[in-house]
Amino acid sequence: MAEEGRRGEEEDRGPGAAHRGFVLMEELVEKLKLLNYEEEVLVKHNMKSLSRHYFVSSPYLASNPGEQFYMFTIIAAWLINVAGRPFTEPQEYDEPNATVSNILAELRALEEADHEEEEEEEENMMDLEALKLPSSHAQSEPSSKPDRILESTVDAAEWRLEVERVLPQLRVTIRTDNKDWRIHLDQMHQHRDGITSSLRDTRSYLDKLQEDMGKTLEKVGSREKYINKQLEQLIQEYRSAQAKLSQAKERYKQASGGETERSRVLAEISEELEKVKQEMEDKGSSMCDGAPLVKIKQSLTKLKQEMVQMDVRIGVVQHTLLQAKLKEKSNMTRDMHATNIPEPAAGPLA
Template sequence: MKMADEGRRGEEDGGPGAVHQVFVVMESLLEKLKVLNYEEEILAKHNMKNLSRHYFVSSPFLAVNPGEQFFLFTVIAAWLINEAGRPFTAPQEHDEPNATVSNILSELRAFGVKVDFPPSKLKSGQESSPNYPAETTEEESVIEDDAELTLSKVEEEMIEEPDDEEENVMDLEALKLRTCPTDTEASSKPEEILEATVDAAEWSLEVERVLPQLKVTVRTDNKSYLDRLQEDVGKTLEKAKERYQQASGGVTERTRVLAEISEELEKVKQEMEEKGSSMSDGAPVVKIKQSLTKLKQEIIQMDVRIGVVEHTLLQAKLKEKSNMTRDMNATNLPEPATGPFA
């Protein structure tokens, strides 16, 4: 996690260089990490790039990624706690930040480090509190490594010089006790009357530490998610196939109907062309005129014939009338008289 600005502390100390003390602390922290071979133990395993000298320094002139800084800080802190001899599970990216910070502070308290700030300060990195958790854990890890090196060196010397055992006898247990923190001071205190030593600040710290653990983090099962995703994709493909088949059938039917309509349209066009050509031609008009002329001639001939027939009928009637008149006259003539003059 990024380190905080030490300007306030520098003002209290009164030194002008105290403002830049945080940069010196960061460089010292990086040197200790290199001594512990953090490049192979952390960076190589997590596929991370090397830290700059002022990676965890809070400065407006440095471009930072708070999420990446916090995750790298938790990974380094977990690794240092394990190197110091206490088992600590490496945090994951989906873990609760408050719970991770509380677990780290609990391990620091187990080392005997006094923690007088809440976990939120360590997570935000806006105060001076984040400066020393990793540094303190590094010192514990370095001390543990020095103790192991000293013990191995003593054992090698004892093997190489068996004749001088009486002169160079060393109490390994005493060396371990000397290099590791012990509880002798606590046991040497006289017994006192038990009294309540609960402090409100410590109680608040404990509440902040326990509160994130009460949250339930539901982790998604990637396999079930992929199965559901595959099932959804399969259903979607089936629906797409059905719609494609329906659309294909509709297209075939529409294509057939279009062919029929096109054929009928061609027939209509052909008929219209024939009628148009016939209408544009003058032969029918000439035929009609000839027919009318012929019809007029026939009408004239018919009129002549009708006149002849009427004249013939009139003559016949006149002749019949004259004959009737003659007959009537013939019947009405007087008989000749018989007398002296006959």
């Protein structure tokens, strides 16, 4: 029911009522910028600038209610102080209801003060009307009696006091609308005039600076030519010395390259010489030493022993083979005799 009633109210106010909050928020941000809230509030509390729709409640915008409330209380306290009312800035962990009550109380006090000022202005306007009446009578009297000299019966001191009392209230303050194109046009003209005047003064300084720089450059050029002329012989000598130095460096580079190659060849020859010396030392030590001869004699002795053992083994094998041959031969002879013996006749015995 509440949502239907809210929708009915929005339909009664018009189709653009839902976007009214965005417009009001943009106007609020512009007014705060005119009051220089960025330096007075944001820099002091180390906060970020407000977006164009910071306080707008919309499902399409991400919001943090706690942060929004704290920002609102800080800005409200600052605006109350700017309006001339002393108000202590609320802290982040203060009671929200108490903070809102204090802000509302200060706003009511401001409304009452504005109301009293309006009443005083109305009274002053009535006093001005009363002052205008004698002046109108005074203007009408000369027309009726032109020969009469007007003389004031009001005390001069009282008149001055009355003028001093009424003068601050006679000042008319016109509140300008920042969105009016005429104001922007006037500002553009003012800025253009300021730029033109500044450009006129700056151009004279720049022209003078250009003239001084041109004179200085001419002096520097002439001095450079004089120095080059005086030092031309030394420069030529320096160039020739530099050329000789480059040639000497080139020869040194070539000689250094040949020396490197010769050093490499010398190292190889030295290495081969060391190898030859080592081989000669090995051969000389082997020729002077009797150890090889002793080894040869030991080897010959061992060979003789092995040859004796081998001869014994050969004799044993030959003896065994001879026995085997003799045994085989005796067996063959026995078999031959056994086959040649005739069988006895069976007849006579029967």
